[in-house]
Amino acid sequence: MGQTSPMTAPSARPRRRQRMEQGRRRLLLASGMALVGAFLPWMLTGLGTVSGARGAGLWVAYAAMLGLAGALLPARRVAAVQGGVLAVVAVALPVWQVLHLYALVRFEGWMPGPGLVMSLGAGVLAALGAAQLWRSPSWPEAAGPRPRRAEAHSSGRTARPTRVLPTRPTPR
Numbered sequence: 209m210g211q212t213s214p215m216t217a218p219s220a221r222p223r224r225r226q227r228m229e230q231g232r233r234r235l236l237l238a239s240g241m242a243l244v245g246a247f248l249p250w251m252l253t254g255l256g257t258v259s260g261a262r263g264a265g266l267w268v269a270y271a272a273m274l275g276l277a278g279a280l281l282p283a284r285r286v287a288a289v290q291g292g293v294l295a296v297v298a299v300a301l302p303v304w305q306v307l308h309l310y311a312l313v314r315f316e317g318w319m320p321g322p323g324l325v326m327s328l329g330a331g332v333l334a335a336l337g338a339a340q341l342w343r344s345p346s347w348p349e350a351a352g353p354r355p356r357r358a359e360a361h362s363s364g365r366t367a368r369p370t371r372v373l374p375t376r377p378t379p380r
Contacts, residue, residue: 229340231291231336231341231344234337235287237337238330238331239294240276242271242334243273244323246266246268247260247261249321250263250327252320252321253317263305264301265323268327277290284341288338288341288342291335298334299328300331
């Protein structure tokens with residue numbers, strides 16, 4: 209009877225996922241906060257609440273979806289721009305809402321609701337995340353120096369990188 213040998217195929221190790229960057233985590237959290245805050249009450253009045261989805265909160269929800277796409281996108285600069293759009297919308301619209309109502313009736317009979325406050329906080333968090341993504345290096349320092357690209361010839365084609373073969377020591 210023949211003896212069988214174990215398989216010599218390399219074992220397939222599962223690839224470890226890299227941890228999500230701090231800026232992406234902030235942008236992801238800000239998108240979730242803005243999306244939830246957009247549908248919560250933005251104003252509390254004596255007669256009831258006014259949902260954010262009936263006004264500017266809907267625009268915050270649209271921007272939150274853009275911010276969510278940016279948080280999941282691998283390109284850092286594009287993600288930072290999308291986070292910046294979320295930050296501008298989620299800060300400007302709640303501030304405009306408060307200033308507009310203050311100009312109309314001061315603080316007589318209304319209060320900012322939890323959705324307005326949550327959307328404003330999401331805008332600040334998105335601004336922090338977008339700034340972190342914009343400033344972070346595109347090549348991680350832990351990976352070592354960035355590999356150099358081959359120089360281009362005048363014909364427009366890129367040159368192949370030269371491979372340096374190890375030399376054998378000369379016998380004495």
